[in-house]
Amino acid sequence: MESALPQITAIAPFPGQTGAVGDALGLAFPAPNRVTEAGDARLVWAGRDLAFLIGAAAPDGLPASVTDQSDGWVALTLSGARAVDVLARLVPLDLRGVQRGQAFRTALNHLPLVLMAEGEGAFTLLTFRSMARTAWHEISDAMEKVAARTALVQ
DSSP states (O other), X not given: OEEOOOOEEEEEEOTTOHHHHHHHHTSOOOOTTBEEEETTEEEEEEETTEEEEEXXXXXXXXXXXXXXXXXXXXXXXXXXXXXXXXXXXXXXXXOTTOXXXXXXXXXXXXXXXXXXXXXXXXXXXXXXXXXXXXXXHHHHHHHHHHHHHHHHHO
C-alpha cells in the first residue's frame, strides 16, 4: 500500500558537525542502519554521513547540506505474516529478526531502496517516485509467488 509521506529532507552534516546537527534537531544523528525518533520526527540513516529527516522541518542554519527530497520519493508499506518472505525474494538482506529502529540502504531488485523496519513483519520502503509503479509491480509479483508457494505446502 502507498503511504502518505510527510516532508523528507536529506541532511549531510559538514565535517565534524554530526553532533551539532543532532543537537539542533533534537535527535541523535543515526548510526549506520539505524533510525532515531522523537514524536513525529524520524532521522533515518541513508548512507555515509547522510540521513533523511522525515516528518519535521530542518531548522535554518543547520551545519549541514540540506535538500528537500519530498517530491523525489514514494513510501510503500508492507506488513503481515509473510512480509519477510516477500522481501526475501526482492532484497539482498536477511530481514528475519529485524526490529523497529533499523534502516537499510539497499535495493529492491534493481531499484534503489531505503528500507525501515516498523516492527515485527512491518516495513516502510522508500524508493524513487519515478520508480513507484515498478516497485509496486515487483512487490505484487513476489506476493503472488509467496502465496502460491504457501498454498502448495498447506
